Amino acid sequence: xxxxxxxxxxxxxxxxPASAWLVPAAARADIEVNVNRADVQxxxxxxxxxxxxxxxxxxxxISADLQRSGLFRPxxxxxxxxxxxxxxxxxxxxxxQQINAQAxxxxxxxxxxxxxxxxxxxxxxxxxxxxxxxQFASTPENWRRVAHKISDAxxxxxxxxxxxxxxxIVFVAEKGGRGGRTKTLAIMDQxxxxxxxxxxxxxxxxxxxxxSNSQEITYMELRADGSKIYLLNLDTARRxxxxxxxxxxxxxxxxxxxxxxxxxxxxxxxxxxxxxDLRNRATxxxxxxxxxxxSPSYSPDGTKIAFNSDRSGTPQxxxxxxxxxxxxxxxxxxxxxxxxxxxxxxxxxxxxxQVGGQFSIGVVxxxxxxxxxxxxxxxxxxxxxxxxxxxxxxxxxxxxxQRKLWTVDITGRTQQPIPYPGAASDAAWxxxxx
Amino acid sequence: MxxxxxQPAMIGSVLLHVTxxxxxxxxxxxxxxxxxxxxxxxxxxxxxxxxPKPAEQAPVEQQAQAPEPQPQAPPPPPPPKPTPAxxxxxPPPPKPxxPAPTPKPIPKVEPKPAPPPKPQxxxxxxxxxxxxxxxxDLDALSASISSMAKPATxxxxxxxxxxxxxxxxxxxxxxxxxAQSAAAIRGLSDELQRRWNPxxxxxxxxxxxxxxxxxxxxxxxxxxxxTAQIIGPVTPVSRAAQxxxxxxxxxxxxxxxxxxxFYGQRITVNFNAQEACSR
Numbered sequence: 118x119x120x121x122x123x124x125x126x127x128x129x130x131x132x133x134p135a136s137a138w139l140v141p142a143a144a145r146a147d148i149e150v151n152v153n154r155a156d157v158q159x160x161x162x163x164x165x166x167x168x169x170x171x172x173x174x175x176x177x178x179i180s181a182d183l184q185r186s187g188l189f190r191p192x193x194x195x196x197x198x199x200x201x202x203x204x205x206x207x208x209x210x211x212x213x214q215q216i217n218a219q220a221x222x223x224x225x226x227x228x229x230x231x232x233x234x235x236x237x238x239x240x241x242x243x244x245x246x247x248x249x250x251x252q253f254a255s256t257p258e259n260w261r262r263v264a265h266k267i268s269d270a271x272x273x274x275x276x277x278x279x280x281x282x283x284x285x286i287v288f289v290a291e292k293g294g295r296g297g298r299t300k301t302l303a304i305m306d307q308x309x310x311x312x313x314x315x316x317x318x319x320x321x322x323x324x325x326x327x328x329s330n331s332q333e334i335t336y337m338e339l340r341a342d343g344s345k346i347y348l349l350n351l352d353t354a355r356r357x358x359x360x361x362x363x364x365x366x367x368x369x370x371x372x373x374x375x376x377x378x379x380x381x382x383x384x385x386x387x388x389x390x391x392x393x394d395l396r397n398r399a400t401x402x403x404x405x406x407x408x409x410x411x412s413p414s415y416s417p418d419g420t421k422i423a424f425n426s427d428r429s430g431t432p433q434x435x436x437x438x439x440x441x442x443x444x445x446x447x448x449x450x451x452x453x454x455x456x457x458x459x460x461x462x463x464x465x466x467x468x469x470x471q472v473g474g475q476f477s478i479g480v481v482x483x484x485x486x487x488x489x490x491x492x493x494x495x496x497x498x499x500x501x502x503x504x505x506x507x508x509x510x511x512x513x514x515x516x517x518x519q520r521k522l523w524t525v526d527i528t529g530r531t532q533q534p535i536p537y538p539g540a541a542s543d544a545a546w547x548x549x550x551x
Numbered sequence: 552m553x554x555x556x557x558q559p560a561m562i563g564s565v566l567l568h569v570t571x572x573x574x575x576x577x578x579x580x581x582x583x584x585x586x587x588x589x590x591x592x593x594x595x596x597x598x599x600x601x602x603p604k605p606a607e608q609a610p611v612e613q614q615a616q617a618p619e620p621q622p623q624a625p626p627p628p629p630p631p632k633p634t635p636a637x638x639x640x641x642p643p644p645p646k647p648x649x650p651a652p653t654p655k656p657i658p659k660v661e662p663k664p665a666p667p668p669k670p671q672x673x674x675x676x677x678x679x680x681x682x683x684x685x686x687x688d689l690d691a692l693s694a695s696i697s698s699m700a701k702p703a704t705x706x707x708x709x710x711x712x713x714x715x716x717x718x719x720x721x722x723x724x725x726x727x728x729x730a731q732s733a734a735a736i737r738g739l740s741d742e743l744q745r746r747w748n749p750x751x752x753x754x755x756x757x758x759x760x761x762x763x764x765x766x767x768x769x770x771x772x773x774x775x776x777x778t779a780q781i782i783g784p785v786t787p788v789s790r791a792a793q794x795x796x797x798x799x800x801x802x803x804x805x806x807x808x809x810x811x812x813f814y815g816q817r818i819t820v821n822f823n824a825q826e827a828c829s830r
Contacts, residue, residue: 148813148819151823154827154830155744244801276788526752
């Protein structure tokens with residue numbers, strides 16, 4: 118082959134689509150193929166009912182968890198060809214390849230009076246191999262948590278990210294209409310199951326927030342004679358007040374290590390941000406500005422605080438050092454920005470944005486770049502992150518309707534209501550349960 | 552005298568105890584109305600065995616192209632299971648086969664069910680032995696450039712699994728044109744693209760680049776295991792992506808439209824999520 122003809126060949130190869138290149142190796146004709154396109158879709162996964170008591174229920178919870186994440190598409194059980202799977206024998210993979218399942222989950226439940234044991238297997242249908250096999254044990258009434266733990270294990274195996282299904286959401290349960298509305302502190306599983314109420318509704322509860330490393334929450338309680346910030350340990354049910362302050366205290370939030378609580382204090386029309394060290398109850402003022410500074414939220418490393426201030430004329434997002442140093446604005450778009458919440462990964466800050474009569478939930482990088490609006494409606498507000506930083510819970514109100522909790526993923530594509538039957542607002546997500 | 556000195560301390564002590572008791576009562580009254588969701592522990596008892604028993608193979612629907620004999624253990628004797636498909640006689644394996652120690656026989660032969668239920672008479676086809684490897688003929692490729700440029704060149708469609716394709720498997724051709732080779736590779740690439748489902752929506756999922764290497768066997772099967780290499784940082788997300796890319800190769804196989812000259816060839820597929828996720 119002459120050099121000229123080689124060049125011609127190379128020119129011809131360059132003219133080929135990038136997806137189909139022939140690159141002959143020197144010694145042997147290895148073929149190299151570039152794949153630059155894909156069939157991007159939620160992963161089709163088959164989750165037949167587990168065998169044994171509660172087996173179908175457990176599979177149903179797993180299926181709902183994965184579907185709600187937006188990353189999985191559980192297949193219709195009516196399409197399944199192979200039945201009577203057991204955990205001890207490999208599935209007949211062609212039967213699952215035929216329905217284009219990329220992954221398959223099967224399991225077995227063994228229950229006695231006091232013990233529930235659940236085995237499950239996760240299979241790669243086309244590679245025809247087992248990816249995961251675990252056995253969980255708990256009490257029979259705890260079957261939903263077992264299901265959530267299995268969901269977390271599957272999610273982590275197939276995405277590489279930590280799951281967020283074995284978690285709870287603390288929120289404000291609302292009853293009654295405007296004027297006579299009660300706001301009660303409540304908690305439920307992340308999928309809306311097992312709601313329970315932590316206060317009796319005598320006082321108005323606002324802004325409950327989870328500690329990022331324990332089952333402890335802080336919230337504001339509003340009474341006729343003022344407001345207080347409380348800490349509530351969910352394991353021990355002990356509640357304590359941060360103390361009395363001059364003025365109205367609100368918007369508390371834990372530092373990442375749980376040793377401090379930052380909050381706002383309003384006096385004479387001016388709000389500033391303070392932080393209390395829970396170990397010695399020493400309080401430090403972080404902002405000194407005649408404007409309204411509120412909604413502090415720590416970065417995951419605890420070195421910075423995002424907050425909301427109208428010092429520029431309209432509410433905008435700011436970041437300062439955890440000691441109050443170097444406050445600087447990061448939002449410059451149209452509209453009013455509120456309720457910044459730093460993601461657990463540190464990558465984004467979620468916020469509420471109001472433009473005209475519409476409210477949006479959005480995210481922006483801490484340097485102020487890459488602002489993305491995830492949701493927009495009549496009233497979307499109060500975002501809070503799931504512990505893996507991929508999903509947000511927020512409050513949505515439709516005209517004339519109840520306030521409800523919704524979730525949205527970081528892409529904005531998957532928005533779903535949390536199936537809690539009543540009105541609810543102002544949610545916060547727990548870390549993964551132990 | 553002593554009593555006078557001790558008395559204030561005692562009074563203080565009593566007051567202190569009373570105060571603590573009152574505080575405890577106050578604290579109790581706060582917590583009594585709190586009904587906290589109970590967290591019952593769930594423990595991981597054990598990790599399951601990595602290699603469970605292989606499945607009993609259901610009667611395999613025969614394809615037009617007779618598969619290679621499978622080194623597969625005969626179904627263990629077993630409690631007869633009702634199977635939905637009508638039993639079909641399975642030709643006995645030509646060789647006695649040792650029990651497969653792993654569930655995955657090599658070469659992997661996928662019994663893809665043919666869409667029409669009508670059984671196809673097996674057509675004896677000249678079995679192409681894996682040939683000694685040839686280098687791709689650049690001269691031939693050069694000679695056929697003009698024909699490659701023609702838009703009318705019929706590339707294999709992505710629907711290589713369609714019935715018509717399956718029943719008209721290409722007759723081995725001793726001297727394959729470069730244009731056909733290029734088209735066949737394009738078809739392979741198309742099939743992989745159709746089967747690759749990267750996770751673009753997790754953090755770092757869009758940055759993943761991978762190489763998957765495998766060898767093509769007779770009938771376009773993947774011979775042995777496809778192996779994947781991560782190009783760039785190894786993270787949990789890139790490891791999960793590795794599995795998806797390998798799965799895409801197996802899902803796309805067998806590459807029936809590949810001419811037999813590719814049999815025995817080693818294929819390296821570069822999966823680029825950066826580009827795939829941005830489209």
